[in-house]
Amino acid sequence: MIYSFYPTRIDTYAILFFTGGYQGDIPSEIYSDVLVRIAKHGYVVIAADYVPLVTNQANVRDRTLRLAGDHTQKYFEELQWVTKRLEGRIAKQLNRNGLVPDFSHLGIGCHSAGCDPLVKMTLQNHTFSKAALLLEPFSFNYATPVTFKMPAFILGTELSTQPHVCVQAGKGYNHFYDMWKCPRMLMEVKGHGHCEMVNDTWYKTCQIFHLCKTNPDVDINKYHSFIQGLSAAFLTTTLQGRDKLHYITNTTALPVELMEFKIDMNC
Structure with a gap:
């Protein structure tokens, strides 16, 4: 399944190609609150899911193979498909022409193990993307260092590494x-957890079933505003060429407390 979010004003827009957690098994639709907010800053956001095989037994085999090996081809195929069809699809939805997704200014974005296939895509062919927005990235088998220059903003949260662990030590942000090459930034947020990227209903489900450690006092709306602000500042700088990094680097003005902030941009 492929979802798209975009402004309604007719113009040409840079693109964020996003994949959800567990290598695409977590539907991108449940991230829609954050993705819509990012789109409103002037981006076409493409949210792509991994499309599983038909039967349940096949799904289990398919997932096992993907976790163990290279599974990027499906996402390359989806990106190629949407590159040819997205402008027409948007025109049909808006009932007018003129909104143009600019695939020459594309960045990748992901959450959790959804970052695994995107990183592998960039390692195979990094020319399709100009920036990487890695939100609490996790990988089962990421072992190849990046050798090319692609700006990356990497987000982590304190609770994601605490039981019930959703980001395993040594495999996360x-x-x-x-493993990334300069330019790169990392921000670890205190008192927040792995499920807070998703929409409110799904976040409450995560709390009830203890899928990941959560903070019962978190204001999801406020946190999503924080995420979209950071994302927009990074993407505006890297995809549009307008320097907005002070919204990230001025950490005293952030609405959250940080555990750690690392930056390596002078390269």
Whole structure:
């Protein structure tokens, strides 16, 4: 399944290609609150899910194969498909022409293990993307350092590494930062957790079933505003060429407390 979010004003817009958690098994639709907010800053957001096989037994086999090996081809195919069809699809939805998704200014975005296939895509062919927005990235088998320059903003949360652990030690955001090449930034947020990227209903489900450690005092709306602000500042800088990094680097003005902030941009 492929979802798209975009402004209603007719113009040409940069693109964010986003994949949800567990390598696409977590539907991108449940991230719609954050993705719609990012789109309102002047982006066409493409949210792509991994399309599983038909039967349940096949789904289990398919997932096992993907976790163990290379599964990027499906996402390359989806990106190629949407590149040819998205402008017409948007025109049909808006009932007018003129809104143009600019695939020459595309960044990748992801949450959790949804970052695994996107990183592998960039390692195979990094020319399709100009920036990487890695929100609490996690990988089962990311072992190849980045050798090319692609700006990356990497977000982590304190509770994601605490029981019930949703980001395993040595495989999460600090690992991605260490494997990435300058320019890169990492921000770890205190008192927040892995499920807070998703819409409110799904966040409450995460709390009830203890899927990941959560903070019962978190204001999801406020946190989503924080995420979209950081994302927009990073993407505006890297995809549109307008420097908005002070919204990230001025950490005293952020509405959250940080555990850690690392930046390596002078390269």
